[in-house]
Amino acid sequence: MPIVGIDLGTTNSLVGTIEKGRPRLFVGENDSALVPSVAAYEDGSSEPLVGSTAKAAQKANPDHAVYSVKRFMGLGKKDLPAHLADMPLDLSPSDDSMIRFQVGDRVVTPLEISAHILKKLKTLAETQMGEAITGAVITVPAYFNDAQRQATKKAGELAGLQVMRILNEPTAACLAYGLDKKAAGTIAVYDLGGGTFDISILRVKDGVFEVLATAGDTVLGGDDFDHAVVTALLPELGKTLSTEWLASAEGKFGALAAAEKLKTDLTAAESAQYQVSDGKGTFEVTVSRAQWEQWTAPVLERTRAICNQCLADAKLTTKQVSDVLLVGGSTLSPIVKKFVGELFGKAPLSSMDPQMIVAAGACVQANVLSGGNTDVLLLDVLPLSLGIETVGGICSKILHRNTTVPTNASEMFTTSIDGQTSVRIHVLQGERELVPDNRSLATFDLKGLPPLPAGVPKIEVEFTVDVNGILSVRALELRTGTHTSVTVNPTYGLNDAEVERMLQDSFELAEADFEARFLIEARNEADALVRATLKSLKAGRSLLSEEEAADIAVALRRTESALLTQDRHEIRKAVDNLNGATQELAERLLNSVVQGALQGKALEELKPQGV
Amino acid sequence: MPQIPFCDGCGNIQDLPDGLTYFNLFGLTQTLKLDEEALRDHYYELSRKLHPDRYATAVHPIPSYAAKWTTFLNRAYQTLLGRVPRSRYVLELTGHTQDDKAPQVPTELAEQYFDLQELLMESKEVEPILLFREDLLERLQANELEWELLADRWTKEPKESLAASLQENLIKGRYLKSMIADLGKKIGTPYADSGN
Numbered sequence: 001m002p003i004v005g006i007d008l009g010t011t012n013s014l015v016g017t018i019e020k021g022r023p024r025l026f027v028g029e030n031d032s033a034l035v036p037s038v039a040a041y042e043d044g045s046s047e048p049l050v051g052s053t054a055k056a057a058q059k060a061n062p063d064h065a066v067y068s069v070k071r072f073m074g075l076g077k078k079d080l081p082a083h084l085a086d087m088p089l090d091l092s093p094s095d096d097s098m099i100r101f102q103v104g105d106r107v108v109t110p111l112e113i114s115a116h117i118l119k120k121l122k123t124l125a126e127t128q129m130g131e132a133i134t135g136a137v138i139t140v141p142a143y144f145n146d147a148q149r150q151a152t153k154k155a156g157e158l159a160g161l162q163v164m165r166i167l168n169e170p171t172a173a174c175l176a177y178g179l180d181k182k183a184a185g186t187i188a189v190y191d192l193g194g195g196t197f198d199i200s201i202l203r204v205k206d207g208v209f210e211v212l213a214t215a216g217d218t219v220l221g222g223d224d225f226d227h228a229v230v231t232a233l234l235p236e237l238g239k240t241l242s243t244e245w246l247a248s249a250e251g252k253f254g255a256l257a258a259a260e261k262l263k264t265d266l267t268a269a270e271s272a273q274y275q276v277s278d279g280k281g282t283f284e285v286t287v288s289r290a291q292w293e294q295w296t297a298p299v300l301e302r303t304r305a306i307c308n309q310c311l312a313d314a315k316l317t318t319k320q321v322s323d324v325l326l327v328g329g330s331t332l333s334p335i336v337k338k339f340v341g342e343l344f345g346k347a348p349l350s351s352m353d354p355q356m357i358v359a360a361g362a363c364v365q366a367n368v369l370s371g372g373n374t375d376v377l378l379l380d381v382l383p384l385s386l387g388i389e390t391v392g393g394i395c396s397k398i399l400h401r402n403t404t405v406p407t408n409a410s411e412m413f414t415t416s417i418d419g420q421t422s423v424r425i426h427v428l429q430g431e432r433e434l435v436p437d438n439r440s441l442a443t444f445d446l447k448g449l450p451p452l453p454a455g456v457p458k459i460e461v462e463f464t465v466d467v468n469g470i471l472s473v474r475a476l477e478l479r480t481g482t483h484t485s486v487t488v489n490p491t492y493g494l495n496d497a498e499v500e501r502m503l504q505d506s507f508e509l510a511e512a513d514f515e516a517r518f519l520i521e522a523r524n525e526a527d528a529l530v531r532a533t534l535k536s537l538k539a540g541r542s543l544l545s546e547e548e549a550a551d552i553a554v555a556l557r558r559t560e561s562a563l564l565t566q567d568r569h570e571i572r573k574a575v576d577n578l579n580g581a582t583q584e585l586a587e588r589l590l591n592s593v594v595q596g597a598l599q600g601k602a603l604e605e606l607k608p609q610g611v
Numbered sequence: 612m613p614q615i616p617f618c619d620g621c622g623n624i625q626d627l628p629d630g631l632t633y634f635n636l637f638g639l640t641q642t643l644k645l646d647e648e649a650l651r652d653h654y655y656e657l658s659r660k661l662h663p664d665r666y667a668t669a670v671h672p673i674p675s676y677a678a679k680w681t682t683f684l685n686r687a688y689q690t691l692l693g694r695v696p697r698s699r700y701v702l703e704l705t706g707h708t709q710d711d712k713a714p715q716v717p718t719e720l721a722e723q724y725f726d727l728q729e730l731l732m733e734s735k736e737v738e739p740i741l742l743f744r745e746d747l748l749e750r751l752q753a754n755e756l757e758w759e760l761l762a763d764r765w766t767k768e769p770k771e772s773l774a775a776s777l778q779e780n781l782i783k784g785r786y787l788k789s790m791i792a793d794l795g796k797k798i799g800t801p802y803a804d805s806g807n
Contacts, residue, residue: 164667165667205652205655206655208655208658208659210655368664369664369667369668370667370668371667371668374665377655377658377659377662377664377665378664379658379662403685403689404685404688404689405685406663406678406681406682406685407682407685407686408682408686409686464682466678467662467663467664467678467681569732
């Protein structure tokens with residue numbers, strides 16, 4: 001059974017196999033291995049044109065073509081990043097939350113278009129190999145979340161391929177490079193594609209490629225250079241060209257295509273022409289590389305913070321990185337090379353074509369999975385943490401990002417209300433402290449718990465992530481054996497690219513998070529203490545003098561009113577005060593044979609176990 | 612390696628047995644100090660034999676056995692590789708586990724802890740935070756040194772008397788690191804934890 005390797009890219013896609021131990025990429029109609037990730041529908045035909053013919057058709061009739069669909073894979077309408085909302089594609093109205101495109105007279109989804117591209121690649125490989133292809137390794141950005149990976153897998157299945165592995169792009173690139181150069185050491189892979197950015201750091205030794213850490217942004221890429229250029233030129237464009245035309249699909253496409261050409265021309269030249277015409281007038285300007293670099297610098301700066309995060313996660317400094325590998329078409333720009341060289345303090349490697357290297361790596365992994373190569377082994381990681389919601393809307397992490405897969409982990413939790421018979425388990429993905437800032441993957445109920453006092457049930461929640469990065473969750477009440485399990489299967493509509501952006505923001509927002517978390521914690525503690533105090537008063541009122549009881553009552557009221565505010569300092573003070581006032585009571589309760597001691601209870605009720 | 616997961620007859624991978632510890636998976640005696648570079652090499656060697664990628668086209672249940680072994684192996688490696696998780700695991704194995712998920716602030720650090728909260732809330736300047744952080748880093752260094760001494764004694768002395776000190780050392784270290792990390796967030800200096 002031949003297995004092919006596929007790089008399903010934002011701008012271009014590639015397919016190949018291993019021949020005589022070396023990757024061989026198949027050449028398409030345009031005499032290049034780069035098959036444009038474009039589909040175009042001609043009037044009256046049911047199947048779209050895909051690849052270079054579609055790209056040619058797109059020029060003549062932009063309304064009938066779809067491109068860059070990878071940016072929309074696994075996203076719902078509400079997840080649509082603001083800067084993608086003005087893509088020259090019509091977002092057609094529909095009831096569900098899934099993103100669809102109006103193309104000519106039909107409506108299509110990103111998933112379908114991806115499947116058409118994959119089908120095209122499959123046919124290309126079959127024609128040249130002379131046999132049927134059944135299996136494929138398909139690459140995705142390392143930072144793709146669960147829903148984006150599953151959408152990609154689904155597209156493969158729709159194209160009639162058995163998806164043997166969803167492989168991370170930077171890992172694939174490192175594999176191809178390492179195999180070619182017999183590399184060893186610590187390698188950083190800087191992967192800036194058309195629409196996504198990844199940074200991965202690997203340790204390579206004796207054929208084992210161990211990913212130490214990965215980070216990225218699924219909505220940051222070379223397209224953003226073009227958008228930056230158009231944004232900078234827009235005031236000038238409006239003077240020469242019709243604003244109506246500029247706002248149309250054709251106009252947006254024309255302005256961006258000119259920016260793309262400018263970018264390519266500036267790779268070799270110090271200055272180049274930006275030229276765009278609306279049919280009546282023509283706008284033309286000479287742009288120097290320095291000017292271009294100034295316009296696009298903010299895009300590169302965004303990658304810096306992500307690289308620093310990844311290094312910190314890998315517990316490495318730039319000095320300890322032996323090589324830096326450039327991947328993705330956008331790294332062809334001299335400014336990117338210079339930027340990466342400065343960031344890591346060493347000249348980046350670019351001996352292999354950054355546009356081919358990911359596909360080559362996919363071929364290598366396909367060969368490993370079919371048993372053709374037993375020298376090489378990849379050890380990859382979970383890109384984003386997984387956890388569940390706990391008291392007060394806090395996300396409690398169960399599996400941390402950068403854990404090698406396959407893996408599993410479990411945590412013990414308990415109830416927070418007396419007699420509670422069911423628990424809602426809310427599965428989350430992301431790095432932030434608070435629930436709404438993370439991506440919601442699934443929600444399920446563990447029912448049939450015995451009615452016990454709060455804090456008594458022992459609920460074990462187990463997360464298992466397989467080698468494909470697919471999560472399944474199991475919950476078990478240990479006293480009764482009540483259990484329930486789900487394989488997390490996010491609907492594509494609920495996905496959020498927000499998660500990635502948010503993780504990236506988490507540095508800047510750490511402080512705000514911090515405040516919010518402290519407030520929630522203070523409230524939880526105060527709330528638990530109030531309830532515990534009321535309980536103890538009920539049990540131990542006779543142990544107190546009038547004066548003592550009055551003191552507690554005052555402290556109690558102060559805490560209750562503090563709870564009505566957002567002032568965590570005041571809450572803290574009130575809690576300390578109430579703790580002081582009830583200390584004596586707690587001791588007496590402990591001494592007297594009364595059970596359900598104040599302090600123990602208070603801790604139990606404070607938050608679920610294991611938090 | 613004491614437990615060979617392969618069938619003598621057919622050479623296929625077997626199911627994961629119960630009761631295997633992370634140490635005996637790697638053929639190691641229970642220890643606080645170990646050669647991390649050698650552990651890594653050994654991990655790679657075992658991964659080569661056990662990883663599901665080696666069994667991608669094998670028949671059921673072979674791939675699921677490989678997945679179970681590798682899941683266990685990954686956890687074992689990640690636990691033993693870091694000084695701190697390894698120490699916790701050793702305490703757990705020797706029956707000295709206690710719920711340290713939400714431990715009390717160590718008395719020795721209580722004052723710093725409250726000063727820190729104050730500082731994080733009130734201070735608008737970087738200087739006092741940097742000084743405070745410097746002090747904590749020094750304390751952390753001392754804490755790590757103390758761990759070294761405890762780890763050396765661990766092999767020679769009765770564990771009963773050492774377990775409590777080790778536990779305390781770990782909790783103190785954890786508080787110090789989280790305090791340093793909190794300060795780092797405030798001034799934008801992420802703290803990379805090398806011991807975990």
